[in-house]
Amino acid sequence: QLQLQESGPGLVKPWETLSLTCTVSGGSITTSSYYWAWLRQLPGKGLEWIGSIFYSGTTFYNPSLQSRVTISVDTSKNQFSLRLSSVTAADTAVYRCARASFSSSGRNWFDPWGPGTLVTVSS
Amino acid sequence: EIVLTQSPGTLSLFPGERATLSCRASQSVTSGYLTWYQQKPGQAPRLLIYLASTRATGIPDRFSGSGSGTDFTLTISRLEPEDFAVYYCQQYDTFPVTFGQGTKVEFK
DSSP states (O other), X not given: OOEEEEESOSEEOTTSOEEEEEEEESSXXXXXXXXXXXXXXXXXXXXXXXXXXXXXXXXXXXXXXXXXXEEEEETTTTEEEEEEOSOOGGGOEEEEEEEEEOOTTSXXXXXXXXXXXXXXXXX | OOOEEEEOSEEEEOTTSOEEEEEEEEEEETTOOXXXXXXXXXXXXXXXXXXXXXXXXXXXXXXXXXXXXXXXXXXXXSOOXXXXXXXXXXXXXXXXXXXXXXXXXXXX
C-alpha cells in the first residue's frame, strides 16, 4: 500500500525558505503512471495546489506561487521535495504531499495524500 | 482560473438521511474533470469520486457523483456515522487545478 510522509521544520522565520521532503514507501516514485504533488491547507480555509513533478524532473507550478516555488525529485531515495522562498505569515499552513494522476499539462487529481505537516511562519 | 463554490457551507443531518452537496463552477468544466474528497478532523483528504461520477477504489456505493458543465453534485444516499466530515470538490479541467471551500456534514 502506497504511503507518503512529509518531513521538515515546523517553524520558519519570515523571509526565509521553507523546505519539506516527502518520502514515498510501498511503491516507486519512478513510475510512469503518476506525478507527485505538493498541496497546502491554509488555516480555516480550503486547499491549494502548489505544484507537481514527474520522476524525470518535469514540473508544473501554481502561477500564484511560481516565482517562489521549487519542487525537485531524488529517485535514489524515493523522495521529492518542496522549497518555498521568502515566506510570510500568509504561508502558514498544513503542507501535504500526494500522488497525482498523470497529466502532461499539470491538471491532476490526488490520491493518496500524506498526513501533512504544520508549518508556521513566525519570528 | 476556475472558482468552485460549494453549498451549503454546513449540512446538518441525522444518520440514515440523504445528503446532497453542490459544487458550482465559475466556468464550464468541459471534460467532466471533477473530483470529490472527504476529510475528517486531523486526517488527510480521501478521494471519493473522480471524473465527476466514478467512485474511487474501495468507496461504498452510497456515495455517488453527478453533473456536468458548471453544476455538480455529491450524494450520500444514507448517512453512516463515519460519513460526518468535510467534503471538497476539485476541478482538473483547467490549469491551475482548484478546490472548493468545502461543505461540512454534521450531526443534527
